[in-house]
Amino acid sequence: MQSLWTWLNQLGSPPNFWQWSLPWQRACLIISLLLTAVGLYGGLVLAPADYLQGESFRIIYIHVPCAWMSMFVFVFMAVQGAIALIWRIKLCEIFVVAAAPSGAIFTAITLVTGMLWGKPTWGTYWTWDARLTSELVLLFLYLGVIALYQAYSDHRAGARAASILSIIGVINIPIIHYSVVWWNTLHQGDTVGLSGSKMHISMLWPLLVMALALKLYWVAVLLLKSRVMVLRLERSKAWAQKALLGQAL
């Protein structure tokens, strides 16, 4: 246990992070691009049109993975925030702040694509449905985390405040997830869950591929954003200067 803790601490130290993150960032991005190409081909070309929704159902191949990511990223931020507050690990503070913009982007895509799907399906772009409203609240929470961090001139104080807001805000995640169960909503219930899927396999596999592609993209962009923050915070340190000058100019 002690050796695992030591290993995690070493992995999280900024110089080590700087070294190991670049190959992972590149690998995740390349695999993500390949999977996106496969997923889009499957979703837009191979999957048959829905018997009721027609072609507009193809929006789910971006809407659903983005919705999953919007919730996953916030849970990730809350977990990292808790670790940052308890053990004061610098990298976890950076992860909280670096994850927020991409989480906000995923949430915005979820809302906009949901609206574009809602118009032909429900006949309206927006309704104050529990699922839609709680997802909108999630977007405000992301923007709140970003704004709160920016409001501080000191990085660590800002990151701590952002961590606290992430931990408080994570209460919204079960509300989003169970909103279709707890309330009588216009939004349909879960089509894909841990217990199985109501979709035919020909429509399901591109969705799962796109979900994996988006997750890997997020890992890549998180590592990229974290590297920028690490460099900004550690620029006066000898290792950062050495790393900068060691790279191709």
Next chain:
Amino acid sequence: MSSNHWYFVAASYAVFFVLIIIDWASSALSKRHLERELRARLRRESALKEQHAQNEPL
């Protein structure tokens, strides 16, 4: 319901790609900008140090 809703699909995918590209590009550009700025500063500092060393009396 009409099955011809490709324009909604096209608009959704356009929004998706534009926002994802903005997300990635903004981070990549800010990293590039920061690295350039820091390298330039390091070069300036090392040039100044060299100049000081040369100007020191023997």
